Structures are given as C-alpha cells and as structure tokens.
Amino acid sequence: MPSATLLGQALISGVLAGGMYGLLALGLSLSWGLLRLVNLSHFALAFLAAYLTYELGTNYHVAPWWSAMLIVPAMFAMGLAQHWIFDKFKVNELASLLITFSFAIILEVAIQLYWTADYRRYETHYSTMSFKVGPFYIPVLELILCLVAGVLAWGTWLWLRKTYVGKALRAAAEDADIAAAYGVDHKKLAYLLSGMGAAYAGIAGTFIALIATLAPAQIWTWLGVVFAVVIIGRLGNPLGALFAGMLIGASESIAMAVLSPAWAPVVSFSLLIVILLWDPEWL
Amino acid sequence: MTNRMGAWRRREILAGLAATAGMLAAPAIVRAAPSGKPVKIGGTLSLTGFLAQTAVIHKIASEIMVEEINVRNGFLGRPVEFVLLDDQSKPDVARSLYEKLITVDKVDLIQGPYATAPILAAMGVAQRYGKVIIQNSMGIPKMQTYERAFPATPFGSEPDKTYPNVILDAMASLPTPPKSMVVLTSKFPSAQFMALGMKEQAEKRGVKVLMYLEYESGNRDFGAIAARIKEANPDFLWVGSLGLESNQVLESLRKLDYAPKNHFHLYPAPGPLALSPDGNNALCSTFLEPAEPFMSRPGVARIAGEFKEKATKANLPYTTIDAQAAGMVSQWQMLEAAVNGSGSLDDEKIAAWLKKNRVTTIYGSLRFDGPFNHGDASQLIKQVQDKEWRVVWPKEFAAPGVALKGA
Numbered sequence: 001m002p003s004a005t006l007l008g009q010a011l012i013s014g015v016l017a018g019g020m021y022g023l024l025a026l027g028l029s030l031s032w033g034l035l036r037l038v039n040l041s042h043f044a045l046a047f048l049a050a051y052l053t054y055e056l057g058t059n060y061h062v063a064p065w066w067s068a069m070l071i072v073p074a075m076f077a078m079g080l081a082q083h084w085i086f087d088k089f090k091v092n093e094l095a096s097l098l099i100t101f102s103f104a105i106i107l108e109v110a111i112q113l114y115w116t117a118d119y120r121r122y123e124t125h126y127s128t129m130s131f132k133v134g135p136f137y138i139p140v141l142e143l144i145l146c147l148v149a150g151v152l153a154w155g156t157w158l159w160l161r162k163t164y165v166g167k168a169l170r171a172a173a174e175d176a177d178i179a180a181a182y183g184v185d186h187k188k189l190a191y192l193l194s195g196m197g198a199a200y201a202g203i204a205g206t207f208i209a210l211i212a213t214l215a216p217a218q219i220w221t222w223l224g225v226v227f228a229v230v231i232i233g234r235l236g237n238p239l240g241a242l243f244a245g246m247l248i249g250a251s252e253s254i255a256m257a258v259l260s261p262a263w264a265p266v267v268s269f270s271l272l273i274v275i276l277l278w279d280p281e282w283l
Numbered sequence: 284m285t286n287r288m289g290a291w292r293r294r295e296i297l298a299g300l301a302a303t304a305g306m307l308a309a310p311a312i313v314r315a316a317p318s319g320k321p322v323k324i325g326g327t328l329s330l331t332g333f334l335a336q337t338a339v340i341h342k343i344a345s346e347i348m349v350e351e352i353n354v355r356n357g358f359l360g361r362p363v364e365f366v367l368l369d370d371q372s373k374p375d376v377a378r379s380l381y382e383k384l385i386t387v388d389k390v391d392l393i394q395g396p397y398a399t400a401p402i403l404a405a406m407g408v409a410q411r412y413g414k415v416i417i418q419n420s421m422g423i424p425k426m427q428t429y430e431r432a433f434p435a436t437p438f439g440s441e442p443d444k445t446y447p448n449v450i451l452d453a454m455a456s457l458p459t460p461p462k463s464m465v466v467l468t469s470k471f472p473s474a475q476f477m478a479l480g481m482k483e484q485a486e487k488r489g490v491k492v493l494m495y496l497e498y499e500s501g502n503r504d505f506g507a508i509a510a511r512i513k514e515a516n517p518d519f520l521w522v523g524s525l526g527l528e529s530n531q532v533l534e535s536l537r538k539l540d541y542a543p544k545n546h547f548h549l550y551p552a553p554g555p556l557a558l559s560p561d562g563n564n565a566l567c568s569t570f571l572e573p574a575e576p577f578m579s580r581p582g583v584a585r586i587a588g589e590f591k592e593k594a595t596k597a598n599l600p601y602t603t604i605d606a607q608a609a610g611m612v613s614q615w616q617m618l619e620a621a622v623n624g625s626g627s628l629d630d631e632k633i634a635a636w637l638k639k640n641r642v643t644t645i646y647g648s649l650r651f652d653g654p655f656n657h658g659d660a661s662q663l664i665k666q667v668q669d670k671e672w673r674v675v676w677p678k679e680f681a682a683p684g685v686a687l688k689g690a
Contacts (some may be wrong), residue, residue, distance in 0.1 A: 003512075006510050009507070013506025013535075014503065112331060117330070117339050119336055119337030119552050121530075127534075128538050128561075129538075213527045213555060216331070217331070217333040221501060222503065223359065223620070249504070252503065256498075260498075261502065262497040262498055262499050265499055280646075
C-alpha cells in the first residue's frame with residue numbers, strides 16, 4: 001500500500017500539473033464554446049510564446065515576466081490576425097479544425113527552422129525550487145502557474161457573467177441572429193475573444209518555457225489531455241476548464257502512485273468517458 | 284564463430300581491414316576525383332516529429348561522410364549523391380518513402396533510417412526489393428531477421444543480456460556496490476526490452492529490484508513517479524528513458540529534494556543531460572566519445588572537428604560528436620567499404636561481402652557473421668563529470684585520470 005505521504009505528494013503534483021492543463025484549455029474552451037471554432041493552433045501559439053520567452057531570456061537576458069509583457073500582446077495581435085482569416089473565409093466549426101491544424105504545422109516548421117529540432121532549455125535558478133509544508137514539497141513555479149490559471153479562469157468567468165460584453169458573447173454563442181437583433185455586434189466581439197484566447201496561449205507559453213524543455217514536436221504533447229479537459233469542463237466554461245484540468249491531473253498522478261505509471265492516460269480518458277455518459281447536473 | 288575463420292577467411296578479413304583503414308588514413312590528394320553519373324543513395328531521417336532532435340545529428344554525420352567519400356573516390360569512381368527524405372518520425376511515412384526512393388527515384392542503394400520503428404518499416408520495403416539496408420539504431424536486434432540487413436553499431440545480438448551485465452560490472456566495481464535498485468522505463472519497445480533484461484540480470488546477480496515501473500512514452504508529469512522513487516530510496520536508479528525524459532525525472536526528483544545515489548539513463552538526449560544541474564554522475568551507454576583512445580582511431584579526430592563545425596553552423600546547442608552521430612558515420616563507412624570491397628553496386632554482392640568481411644569503422648573493427656548479422660557487443664559506460672560525458676567503464680577505455688564515480 002502506498003504511504004499517506006506518497007499519496008499526498010502525488011495529489012499535490014497532479015493538481016499542480018492540472019493547472020497547466022487548465023491554463024492551456026482556457027483559450028481553447030472559449031473559442032470552441034463561444035465562437036464555435038476548434039483552434040488546434042492554440043498549442044502552437046503557446047509553444048511559439050515559449051520559444052520567444054526562451055530566446056529573450058537566454059540571448060537577451062530578459063526576465064520572463066518582462067518577456068510576457070511583450071509576448072502576450074503580440075499573441076493577442078496574432079489571435080486577431082487569425083480571426084480575420086476565419087472571418088474573411090467564413091470558416092465553420094469543422095473547417096476550423098483543418099485550417100488551424102495547418103496553422104499549427106506551419107508554426108511548428110517555422111519554429112524548427114529558427115530554433116532547430118534540438119532541445120532548448122531555459123535554465124533559471126528558480127525552475128526546480130520548492131518549499132516544504134509538513135512532509136510535502138510544493139514546487140514554486142507550478143504553484144504560481146496554478147494561481148495565475150485560477151485568477152484568469154475566475155476573471156474570465158466573472159467577465160462572461162457580469163459584464164455586458166461577456167453576456168453579449170454568450171448570447172451570440174447561443175443564437176447569433178437573435179443577439180444581433182438586440183444590437184450585439186458578434187463579429188467585433190469574436191475578434192476580442194480570439195485575441196484573448198491567443199493571449200492566454202501566450203501566458204501558458206511563458207510557463208512552458210520555464211517548466212519544460214522545448215522541442216518543436218512537443219507542440220502536440222498536451223493535445224489529447226487538453227481536449228479531454230475542455231470537454232469535461234464544458235465548452236466555453238473557464239472555471240470548468242480549470243477544475244477539469246486539476247481533476248485529470250490529480251487522477252493521473254494518483255494512478256501513477258498507486259497503480260503503474262503507464263495507467264495514467266487510461267485513467268484520464270476513462271474519466272472523460274464516464275463523465276460524458278454520466279452527464280452530471282452540477283457540471 | 285571462431286572455428287569458421289580459416290586461412291582464406293583471415294585473408295579476406297585482412298583485405299577488408301586494409302582497404303577500409305587505407306581509405307580512412309590516406310590523404311585525399313593521392314586519390315582521383317570521382318566522375319560520371321552519380322551513385323544515388325536513398326534514405327530517410329526523421330527531420331520533423333518527435334525524433335527530429337536526433338535526426339539532425341544523423342543528417343550532419345551523413346553530410347560529412349558523403350563529402351568525405353566524394354573527396355576520396357566516391358563509389359567505384361563515381362560521385363555519391365544522398366537523396367534524403369523526411370519520414371516525419373512516422374514508420375508508415377518511412378515505408379512509403381523507401382518505396383518511392385526505390386521505385387520512383389530509382390536510387391542505386393539505400394541507407395537505413397533512425398530508430399527501431401522506422402527501421403522496421405524500411406526493412407520490409409528493402410526486403411521486398413532485395414536491397415541491402417544498413418542501420419545504426421535498432422534497439423531489438425532479434426527483430427532484424429532480413430538477411431541483407433546489417434547493424435552499424437556494435438549492439439551485439441543479445442543486448443538485453445550483455446548491456447545490463449556491463450552496467451552491473453561497473454556498479455560492482457564501486458567501493459559500495461548497490462544492493463537495491465529501481466527500474467523505471469518508458470514503454471517504448473526498445474527501452475522496455477532493455478529494462479526487462481536489466482531487471483532479470485540484476486535479480487540473477489543478487490541486486491534487489493525494489494520496483495519495476497513503466498510509463499507511457501510522452502509522459503508529461505513525473506511528479507508521482509519521483510515520489511515513488513524517493514520513497515523506495517534505491518542504491519541504483521536505472522531509467523529506460525528516451526530524449527528528455529531523464530531530465531524530467533531528475534528535475535522532478537530535485538523538486539522533492541532528492542538526488543538518486545547512482546543513476547543510469549538508457550537513451551537520453553546527451554547534451555541536455557550533461558548540461559543539466561541534475562546530470563552530475565549520470566551514467567549512460569556509449570560506443571565512442573570524443574576523447575582518447577577513440578580519437579586516435581583513423582579519421583575520428585577529423586570527423587569530430589567537421590561535426591563540431593557543421594553542428595555549430597546548424598545552430599545546435601550541443602556540438603560534440605557522440606555515439607549517435609558516430610552510428611551514422613559507421614553506416615556510411617560500412618557501405619563504402621562494402622561497395623568498394625565487392626567492386627559492385629549489386630545488393631546481393633554487397634551483402635555477401637559484408638557477411639564475409641570485417642569493416643574498420645569509427646567504432647573499431649566490426650563483423651557481421653553472428654546471429655541477425657550482428658557481431659560482438661562492445662558497450663562502454665560513460666558518466667557526466669564536470670558537465671561532460673567521459674567514458675569510465677571498462678577501465679581500459681577511460682582517459683587517463685578519469686574513473687567511475689559512485690555515491
């Protein structure tokens with residue numbers, strides 16, 4: 001039987017890893033749920049941001065928080081540009097999968113051309129820092145990531161529910177024609193949301209640069225699990241994405257501690273199937 | 284094997300050795316430049332996808348070797364042209380591309396791709412067309428059942444038995460030999476194959492295997508695994524890792540304020556592990572490192588210099604030649620020796636020549652007359668010391684002043 005310390009440590013590790021799932025899922029969930037666009041290039045944008053953070057940090061000694069100040073607005077602009085293409089060519093939900101997959105491939109190749117396929121690691125003195133609470137170790141960066149993901153998820157949730165723009169976006173997602181009849185300019189709001197989604201990818205990318213070693217092909221590493229998170233958390237629900245990320249992260253981690261680590265992906269996708277079949281009211 | 288080596292055989296071996304050593308050692312200026320229609324050699328590498336980090340090393344090694352061969356006499360006096368395609372790290376793509384290389388591009392010869400799965404895919408196509416295929420990275424030799432498939436790396440035919448014993452010999456030489464170990468491995472077939480061998484051999488030699496853990500290839504979070512390792516607290520951690528997984532395991536352990544006492548990594552990314560703050564004393568297998576006595580082998584210092592130059596130009600962060608790049612060098616050396624030795628571009632004659640002759644490669648003298656066309660295993664152990672890989676075992680291969688360090 002695993003000890004209580006092992007289980008507790010695995011739970012902490014899983015919940016914090018789930019923070020990254022939630023952060024990555026946030027932008028994807030918004031564009032899928034409210035714009036009906038499945039943006040696969042979200043992962044490539046996050047990695048582009050990660051490589052830019054690495055480049056600025058390694059070659060120009062810019063601290064990651066300052067890099068984020070540059071990168072996040074740049075990503076927002078990229079989101080706007082991307083949405084202009086969706087808008088111009090009237091891309092629907094299904095076509096968005098194909099088009100954004102192409103974007104992702106183009107970005108992957110571009111990243112490889114500039115940074116090569118070799119591994120890149122942004123070494124910082126704080127990347128593996130942790131502090132002790134009782135018998136448990138809490139990694140500092142992952143904790144900050146979780147807090148940032150929490151603030152963004154709560155902020156976005158409140159924005160969607162309490163502000164006129166947020167309510168208008170939700171109304172347009174329900175029925176664009178009726179919303180337009182009430183004066184909602186869905187097109188303009190869609191640009192805003194696209195930009196926000198890409199900006200969230202930029203924030204996730206900054207953390208990826210600090211936590212992970214970068215390689216272009218790793219763009220696809222989180223794809224499966226983040227899709228599961230988005231679906232479990234309900235499309236367009238930022239808080240749902242965060243909680244689902246933590247739920248999957250924790251269940252994977254507990255499976256690794258109690259069963260064989262190889263069972264982790266089985267557990268997360270089984271959870272997805274169970275929740276889809278169960279369809280609980282509270283979700 | 285030895286009783287087959289009659290006088291006629293010794294002569295052939297000596298002829299092969301003399302021919303390849305001569306080609307490597309003699310200055311280029313005394314040879315005529317190749318001319319005429321190029322000999323097209325087709326091959327794929329995983330230039331994109333999850334194996335791309337290693338493929339770029341193989342690509343550079345190939346470029347160096349094609350240039351070297353053309354500075355010499357090419358193949359039978361004709362220049363060599365390498366038709367390289369990107370298999371995207373996907374075996375199905377590798378299979379289609381080898382089909383294309385042979386039937387559409389009409390290449391004269393082929394070179395094997397990198398990694399077990401693409402090699403197996405390419406080997407099937409090679410077998411269908413009777414082509415010789417030389418590869419340097421098939422981790423499960425018993426799967427190389429095609430009679431014209433040859434290994435360019437001295438894995439030996441049973442690395443699941445030979446590898447673990449070299450590692451265990453090295454561990455046993457420490458002042459405090461490990462009594463317990465944890466075997467942690469990726470489920471990637473060649474890593475899992477070696478991990479099972481490690482577990483079996485360790486148990487046979489009385490080392491207690493506290494845990495045998497498998498994780499899915501591409502695992503994202505090693506936090507829980509690290510917690511299990513820390514709790515088990517083994518004397519020796521053996522990690523059947525690929526690429527960055529070793530770094531991820533060690534980083535996760537550090538976050539728990541734990542450093543393994545002795546740790547071995549199967550197929551890590553050599554640069555990132557050597558340069559990692561957690562990499563100190565990490566052990567790994569090798570066949571060659573850019574140090575003595577290897578640099579004294581014919582041509583090695585020159586190739587190492589060219590590799591550094593090209594890798595720097597290609598913007599690679601780790602520019603030192605290692606066993607990976609050497610594998611591709613060996614692959615070209617074998618093909619060159621076999622073409623020139625057999626005096627033919629005919630696959631049947633090339634295969635027959637390779638089975639009868641030894642080839643002097645960057646790894647030393649290799650033979651191909653054992654099970655699955657493998658020869659002797661010549662695995663070495665290297666260790667990260669002061670951010671550099673140094674060969675530490677067997678002792679006779681360690682550079683002066685370098686010794687295995689244990690916990």
